Amino acid sequence: MAGPGQMDRLIACLAKLPGVGRRSAERMAVRLIRERTGLARELVSALDEATRELAGCVQCGSITSASENPCALCTHPGRDSRLLCVVEDPADILAIEKSGGYQGRYHALMGKLSPMRSQGIQDLRLQALLERVSRDRVEEVILALNTDVESDATAVFIRERLADCGVRVTRLAFGLPVGSGIMYSDPVTLSRAMKGRQMP
Numbered sequence: 001m002a003g004p005g006q007m008d009r010l011i012a013c014l015a016k017l018p019g020v021g022r023r024s025a026e027r028m029a030v031r032l033i034r035e036r037t038g039l040a041r042e043l044v045s046a047l048d049e050a051t052r053e054l055a056g057c058v059q060c061g062s063i064t065s066a067s068e069n070p071c072a073l074c075t076h077p078g079r080d081s082r083l084l085c086v087v088e089d090p091a092d093i094l095a096i097e098k099s100g101g102y103q104g105r106y107h108a109l110m111g112k113l114s115p116m117r118s119q120g121i122q123d124l125r126l127q128a129l130l131e132r133v134s135r136d137r138v139e140e141v142i143l144a145l146n147t148d149v150e151s152d153a154t155a156v157f158i159r160e161r162l163a164d165c166g167v168r169v170t171r172l173a174f175g176l177p178v179g180s181g182i183m184y185s186d187p188v189t190l191s192r193a194m195k196g197r198q199m200p
């Protein structure tokens with residue numbers, strides 16, 4: 001007979017997903033089990049298919065079909081191999097692609113240096129990054145990392161490791177959000193926007 005054990009296990013699994021807290025995981029679990037709309041079965045089927053047919057790209061780390069690995073972004077002849085954009089998460093690649101302003105290659109670290117969550121150098125795809133930079137004759141590494149303390153530490157670490165590789169290392173400019181006002185910006189954003197000011 002079903003007991004609280006199964007429910008706890010389901011909630012614990014859901015709560016491991018990024019951006020899902022314990023409370024949200026409980027609500028998802030209740031909805032999946034209580035509502036007999038077929039959503040649970042659909043989810044199981046979609047997960048089963050995705051895990052069988054999708055994989056992480058061996059080169060950049062983004063999600064691709066298991067039959068097309070390296071992915072289309074890595075093999076497309078029209079993309080500039082001299083530019084390598086480093087992101088923390090494959091989802092960041094999708095966001096940058098949507099912006100339409102970048103035509104180089106990508107490299108996902110799969111995280112950032114984080115002593116609090118004991119994610120260290122060995123957990124990131126840093127060695128693969130160093131190998132790519134020399135093998136693919138990369139001229140500029142663009143760090144498209146987030147703006148927290150751990151991302152800053154990761155950026156400094158990568159810059160130091162690449163110092164002897166003869167490659168230019170840049171980081172995305174931090175600016176004011178479009179459509180927002182100066183008075184609504186937090187002091188750190190304003191300070192970084194001031195440092196990264198450009199010709200109008």
Ligand SMILES: [Zn+2]
Pocket residue numbers: 057058059060061062070071072073074
């Ligand atoms: Zn790829």
